[in-house]
Amino acid sequence: MNSRLIRKLHRWLGLVFSVSVLLASGSGVLHNVMTRTQAPPPQAKPSGGGMDVAAIRLSVAEAVGKLGGDKPEVQAVNLRGIGGQPWYQIYTTTSRAPQYVSAVDGRVDPAMDEAYAAEIATKFLAGAAVKKTDFLTAFNTEYINIFRILPVYRFDAGDALDTRVYVSTTTGSVTRHTDRQRQFEATVFTNFHKLGFIPDKDTRDLVLTVVTFGIFLVACLGVALFFATRPKKR
Template structure:
């Protein structure tokens, strides 16, 4: 039996040798990739307090001016010191931009705003709160002395500081550079004329930094995609994940067989025998590296199998339907209700009607559009409302609601959105819905059956069990044990080649002896 196990181990080792080498070499690169990210000034822009003096035309008036009777959502944005209503029309991908001074529409507004945002992320915010508070120009009938739309356009296209924008284009689907792991769509890709060819991806509807890539990082990324995630198998569709899962599972089984052989057989002295010497090296390098081989292959196989399920999170979001006559922002009433400076305003629907969704430095508050009353714990209530819509569970079934402001092993960096609310239920294996109230979207749904996969990948595959030592120690640990995998495979292949050559030589000697016999 031991002889058969040894033969099976050798056969399986030959099958998985190249895949494991590819995974190990690219895995060694991954910590390097995380330390050569493109340098940007910031990934979060400071919120600007809205001075109602900048609001000289109501949103209702601006919409009626352009014969728009309903919208899905709105908020306020600024380009330099010029403010606009950013309006999402039903069924449209790109939002529209209307001047808060005169209601004029900003031509190519989303394209311009994407470039403005990208520059802020790359080079830092261009204006201070004091600059933003400068009194706006008055919109006078027939006046052409100041056009806020022209000013905003000139600010973006004629910027004399920093790198010039080479190109800006909207992405509505993921591609090899902006992969599905980035989650956010649609986004704009803004490329700058710099030696490093940096590209900044931004989500204009939330002022969000999505991703950055430069030429150096792109080389590492391309190598990683081909050696580690095997993008060359994308033509197989979901079957690619099945292939990866099976190969990783075979590697796991091979390691188990190797450990069995190690603990049930004894190693003899080499006495100058190169084959025995190679076998001894392989035994000890393999047993040292085997724990991490088991960790990586088990979590990798588990993860690949989980990818066979369709990720449907992007199908869950709420779409508003707001009449143009209902969206004139009552700044005076809102200031009185929340008693804090307003950074932004939108409108959402809860069970009993529409509410102003008011953003302040202390979070989001909700004011009833009909009465002006402040909704207690409004953001939590809206999160529960969203979870109820997405889960089809009754509101009474909610068991807990908590605010999540940082990633953890269950809700990790791959989920992208922060902050979110976690809304839990007792049903369907204690399902939890992580919802983003600022966009009305589901970030992710998890339950007790899915948690082991997430934990195994975070702890065993990405070495987060080393978080106690900080990123530098975790990266060193990852690279050291990946290097051990390479040594284990190389020594194993050397053992096979030595054995094969000796076997072939023995056959030749045997054949020659028979010929002279």
């Protein structure tokens, strides 16, 4: 082995790829800080305004019949309490979004999905007034793929903390709760740990793979250098 060449490679490659090590270690420190400063993720349990089950007058089959047209193939039916009243939330193969039929009088309301989401957000934020600011069908830089559930509504509380929540009417729950400070920490962590400042995912994955392999290579060179420069026995 040429110990001089190995030493030179180890030195310069170590310098180049140490940036990645610094980012990874920095994100590790920040992760520990975030476990102290940020609340755990919201529980994925249904949340709404409750309902009067005694007011239910329609069966599931009758509710589906209210949708009109050809009888759709039903994938799922949930009974939701919205505004204190029972509503059937119906998923069919012909509709991308859930459809809502009143379990009391059979009324179909296309706007009920957003109203249900707003009710979930308000209850989660202890009655605070909320405003819908987005409807996400794809992940973005704030609502990233680790939250898994789409589509979701975004509601802002408009308070001094810039509080916002993301709501899924499919699960009937808040999937993410954040504010200005929490999002700042989360953004720094994403940029350090996952190189989130690179917008294209394929490019980001390639860079992560290259720098990770570079760290592996530097470690191998260090091991080789140890054996190449060890004192020889007399």
